[in-house]
Every structure is written in C-alpha cells, then in structure tokens.
Amino acid sequence: MKIGIVGLGLIGGSLTKAFHTNTENQVYGYDSDPLAIKLANLTESMDGELNDQILCECDYVFLAVYPDAAIRYLSEHASQIKKEAVVIDCCGVKRSVCDACFPLAKEHGFHFLGGHPMAGTQFSGFKYSREDLFQNAGMILVPKPEEDIRLLEAAKNLLKKAGFSSVTITTAEKHDEMIAYTSQLAHIVSNAYVKSPNAQIHKGFSAGSYKDLTRVAKLNEFMWAELFMANSDNLINEVDFIIESLTKYSTALKNKDIVSMLALLREGRECKEREEHK
Numbered sequence: 001m002k003i004g005i006v007g008l009g010l011i012g013g014s015l016t017k018a019f020h021t022n023t024e025n026q027v028y029g030y031d032s033d034p035l036a037i038k039l040a041n042l043t044e045s046m047d048g049e050l051n052d053q054i055l056c057e058c059d060y061v062f063l064a065v066y067p068d069a070a071i072r073y074l075s076e077h078a079s080q081i082k083k084e085a086v087v088i089d090c091c092g093v094k095r096s097v098c099d100a101c102f103p104l105a106k107e108h109g110f111h112f113l114g115g116h117p118m119a120g121t122q123f124s125g126f127k128y129s130r131e132d133l134f135q136n137a138g139m140i141l142v143p144k145p146e147e148d149i150r151l152l153e154a155a156k157n158l159l160k161k162a163g164f165s166s167v168t169i170t171t172a173e174k175h176d177e178m179i180a181y182t183s184q185l186a187h188i189v190s191n192a193y194v195k196s197p198n199a200q201i202h203k204g205f206s207a208g209s210y211k212d213l214t215r216v217a218k219l220n221e222f223m224w225a226e227l228f229m230a231n232s233d234n235l236i237n238e239v240d241f242i243i244e245s246l247t248k249y250s251t252a253l254k255n256k257d258i259v260s261m262l263a264l265l266r267e268g269r270e271c272k273e274r275e276e277h278k
Contacts, residue, residue, distance in 0.1 A: 001025045001026070001059045001060070002025065002026045002027075002028065002054065002057050002058045002059055002060075003019050003023075003025050003026070003027045003028070003058060003059070003060045003061075003062070004028050004029075004030070004050045004054065004055055004058040004060070004061040004062070005019075005027065005028070005029040005030070005046070005050065005061075005062050005064060006029075006030050006031075006050065006061065006062065006063050006064060006065060006070075006073055007030075007031060007063065007064035007065035007069075007090075008029050008030070008031035008033075008036040008037065008039075008040055008064075008126045008129075009031075009036070009064065009065075009124055009125055009126060009129070010120060010121065010123065010124050010125060010126075010128050010129050010133070011064045011090050011117055011119075011120065011129075011133075012029065012031070012062065012064030012065070012090070012126075012129075013029075013036070013040065013045070013125075013126040013128075013129025014119075014129040014130055014131065014133035014134065015062055015064060015090075015117075015134075015162060016029045016040060016045050016046045016129070017045045017129060017130065017131035018131045018132075018133070018134060018161075018162035018163055019161070019162055020044075020045055020046055020047070020131075021131045022131070022161050022162065022163070023158075023161045023162075026047045027046045027047055028046060028047055028048050028049060028050035028051075028054050028058070029045075029046045029049065029050055030049060030050035030051070031126070036125075036126045037049055039126050039127065040126060045129075052077075052080055055077060055080050055081065056080050056081070056082055057082065058081070058082070058085060059082075059085055059086070060085065060086050060087075060088065060155075060158065061081060061085060061086070061087045061088070062087075062088050062089075062090060062115075063087065063088070063089040063090060063091070064089075064090040065091075066091070066222075066223055066226050067089075067091045067092075067093055067096055067097050067226060067227070067230055068226065070089045070091055070097055070101075071096070071097060071100040071101065074087065074100075074101050074104055074112075075100070075104060078104045078105075078107070078108045078110075079108060081108060081110045082110065083109040083110060084109070084110065084111065085110045085111070086110070086111045086112075086113060086151065086154075086155060087101070087105065087110060087111065087112045087113070088112075088113045088114075088115040088141075088155065089101065089112075089113075089114060089115055090115050090116065090117055091114075091115075091116065091227075092116060092179065092183065092184075092223075092227045093175075093176055093179070093227055093230040093231045094114045094116065094140075094142050094172035094175040094176055095172040095173060095175075095176050095230075095231075096230045097114055097172075098112075098114045098142055098172040099172075101114070102144050105144075111147075111151055112144070113141050113142065113143055113147075113152075113155060114140075114141065114142030114143075114172055114175070115139060115140065115141055115142070116139070116140040116175065116179070117134060117137060117139050117140075117164070118137050118138040118139065118140065119133050119134050119137035120133075121133075122215055122216050122217075122218045122219065123218075124220045124223070131163075132163060133163070134162050134163035134164050135163040135165075136163070136165045137163065137164055137165065138164065138165065138166045138167070138168060139159050139164040139166070139167045139168070140167075140168045140170060140175055141155065141156075141167055141168070141169055141170075142169075142170060142171060142172050142175060143169065152169065155167075176231045176234050177234050179231070179234075180231055180234035180235045180237070180238045181238050184224075184227065184228060184231060184235050184238070185235065185238040185239065185242065186216060187216050187217075187219055187224055188228075188235075188239060189213075189242065190213060190214055190215065190216045190217040190219075191216075191217045191219060193213055193214060193217065194214050194217045199214075248260075248264055249261070249264055252264060
C-alpha cells in the first residue's frame, strides 16, 4: 500500500516518520518548501517525494497543511487521485474543509474523511517532527453521512499503526464547537496572558502553573489566525463566556467580597472535579 503525505511540518512529518517506521507501507511526502523534502529524504523518513505520478497510485493521502491550502491542493489534484482512495485532512477546523472536500470526493470517485490529530507541540516544522508524536493520542474523524463502516475500520487500523490509541467519530459541526473550547480558547488565553509586563521579569517567581498556562503562547500566528477565523462563531462564544466569568472574579476583588470569591472558586473546583469523574 502507498501512503502520500502533503505537508511535512510537525504533523505531516510525524505522520511520515510514524508510517515509515511502524508499517510496511511505502510512504511519500511533499512540501512546498524544498528544504523539508530534503530533510525528510536525508533522514530516511520516507521512501521518496510525492509527485503527480505517485499520487495517482496512493491508497491513502493525508493533507497535513493549513485549511485553505488543503482545500486548494485537493481541488487542484482531485482528478489525479485514484478511485476508492481515501483522503484524510489533518486541519484544526472541519466545517469549511469538509464542505469543500466532500463534493470533490463524490465527483471524482474517491473517499474523504475529515481528520484532526489530537497531538502537537508549541513548535512547528519538520525538524520538530518525531515518529512517536501520536503515541497514545486521539484522532478525530468526520465521515460523510452513512459512510461505509468497513472504510472507517480500515482507516482506524491504519491510524493505530501510527500510534493513535483512540479514534472519535463526530460531525464537522460538533468538532468545531468543541475544539473552540478545548484548543482554540486555550491558545488565545495563553497568548494574552504573557502580554503582562510581569511576563518579562517573572524568573524566580514562577513554577508549574505558569509553565502550564503559557506553554502554547509560543504559537504559529499564521496557522492559528486562519483556524480562529474559520471557526469565529464558536470561538466568539467561548471568548465572551470567559470574559464574563473573569469579570465576576474582578468584581469580587474590587469589592473585597470574600464571600463571592469563595463561591466562585468553589464553583470552579467542583466543575473540575465533575469533569475528572466522567
């Protein structure tokens, strides 16, 4: 079986390494940056460069690029993808990608699954990719309505060979709603938090909580801005909700209202405890 990976950044590079190391499949990669292709070849992370000829022979194609680039690539290469092949994107939003790619798959006779690997770091680029990035990680898949269960099972089995321990099946709408809370809001909060003047002089005064909250502040602004805008409706709801919540804490402090502060802190603790027991 041949696997094509479009995009050799952190996610695409890690997929390339994982499939090349842990399966007997042939793995081919492409990136718009020639240096990424050169590094992948030099480190023997793949069997060769993904070109138009090999693309026609691939059984699986992973689109590990930004949403607009994924849509553009599939639009330009849909006619070259063989019948019954499976294309899976790895973008952080699903509605815009699936809305564009499902019709292309139907028109040209291949299958498309929206995908989102639940793994990553604050770094980007092939040099940070590693074959174990997806060990014990989850993968989200968004199939078209009434997709063949056998196709989903085959995709799950392949993904497990890359290290994924679980696969969640959902809709594009539910994915985008949940990811606005679990991922996108966290990146905005972290990015805003380090803008305090004290962020430049905290050395010696910070420990684990500071590190945990600020880890993803060092983000790729080009990728995340595109993801935020593509999911702006859901993300606005989450940002507005946390602003409203933080305002309650601020009011309690301004009024020196310890009763309200205790209630707010208790409420948050209990929310976390309920989450942990689900």
